[in-house]
Amino acid sequence: MMPIPWRVAERWDETADTFTVALEPSRPGEPPGFKPGQFNMLYAFGAGESALSISGDPSLPGRRLHTVRKVGTVTSALARLRPGDQVGLRGPFGTSWPMTDLKGRDLIFVAGGIGLAPLRPAIYHALRFRADYGSIRILVGARSPADLLYAAELANWQEIPGVFREVTVDRGTAAWNGHVGVVTKLIPPLPLDPGNSAALICGPEIMMRYTATALREKGLPAAAIHVTMERNMKCALAHCGHCQIGPHFICREGPVYPLDRIAFWLTQREV
């Protein structure tokens, strides 16, 4: 599948090691839409391709945001992009957060670090169709206050009625007077209606595992818990084999799963 050139409209830093690129199609015509939780394959000229979740607003498909952490060759090449440069884009791929099925429910978003990026399109969706959902809780864990992604936006969301936000950091600073510790610690004191809530979780696998356990202890059924998986991906077409966990091709059956479908594999080591 050939990539299509998209133009970098804007690029800004989010934290010390993360940045966001806003892409727009370089060809005229209606850009393909995407669903919250889906990902694109972004090609940086000469460096290669990376599977990157979409972190922008699904109601603005012509402005494709990707928040990226600089960790390897491709993401470092993407970090050097400037407005006017082009990237190759294939996608969107994969499953999405089941926003339609979740209508009428209280939503609990739990993010670890850059895990907030793939959740943000779902948060945008829930806020845009606010009346479709009950309360919205956004629980975020970051390494330090400076590593907190979308800090200003989180503060703004807090002002919306029925939206509740909690942030915890691994290491505080002198100025930090919020929670310190892992994000799973925010769950036990949470008042929630287990029969009418749904959780959307994104973070490192170990964080998702413990978060799911904490939510299960609050009475949330496994089918109401959704996680998004990550693996090395080369093709996004279920052909290259890299993203497999057990029988799952994460690029095709994932990345978003109801917990009951992936729980067995999420609890195995080195699969």
Next chain:
Amino acid sequence: MSPPSVQSILERDRLQDLFDVLHRRGYTVIGPTVRDRAIVCEALRAASDLPEGWEDVPEAGSYRLRRRPDKALFGFTVPTNSWKEWLHPKRLKLLGAGRDGEGNLHFTPGDDAEPPKLAFLGARSCELHAIAIQDRVFLGGTFVDPHYAKRRANVLIIATNCGRAGGTCFCVSMNTGPSVDGRRTPFDLSLTELLDDSGHRFLLEAGSQTGTALLDELPVREVTTRELRAARTLLDNTASQMGRSLETQGLAETMLQNLDHPRWQQVADRCLNCANCTMVCPTCFCTTVEDVTSLTGDHAERWRRWDSCFNLDFTWMHGGPARQSARSRYRQWLTHKLATWHEQFGSSGCVGCGRCISWCPVGIDLTEEARALRAP
């Protein structure tokens, strides 16, 4: 519609006619020949390239050729390389990319040439099953691999029944041989080599319209009842000669219930992580990509090449590989092949050809490993 069934006899000394007919129709014949003391598949010019009077002796961690007492052309079991080389090339250019002065990107298709018409001569039943499995991988999912699709569409299959089983063969266990069955794995022509006191000849059977047309162009004669019986006896004998066996009943469940079995560590202690098994496996399909750039920096290419789940960087993510230990990588390969493959593609990923056993430098035998996992 069932395929037409036409059976005829072609004498050994007219086998070149088959090559001539195929060449006239524009086919390159890919078939077995002896190279570097092994039987390999490659482009053949004539019937004289076939491995006359040779047979292979595959064993765990060992592969030898030896002379046969007769002049059989297909007296070996399977070639060392598999047909996937032609359908799913080792290296393939995916795209070219150019960047102009304004930073605009232009993409050009990498693999846009019309593939050659290939006639696979000598594909065994297990290998036809392997091709059918890769068909499901590349053509049967959400996305079709266009590179595989166009090669596959240009292939003519002359299947060959096995007159002998090797020490590492277990197609009977996998229900993939030794006789080719056109209802399960379609072919154009099938060939059974008959060599006895009455002479050296081939029983040919058409399995498609093309196969029937080929038969019409060949100097064939009618088959006798005696010859049909001889062919049947030959295949029954082969089926009883399997050097290995694998109990598949309940195997997938057993393996997935035993992901922490001590055997995984024991096999990992022997495994060199060399990836040989995945390279010779006719169903292994994994690939990676390589990006190359010109010295001027304004042209780049993206290439796809075979990869293996035994490579450490296969599961590389920020922070390291998901499967760090040799134990986890061997476990991934074997559980994928024999267990999770069923859920993904509706069959086992193993066809019982035995290549991974003979080409393992330390002689790891997957039938033995699967058996050991059944023991508590």
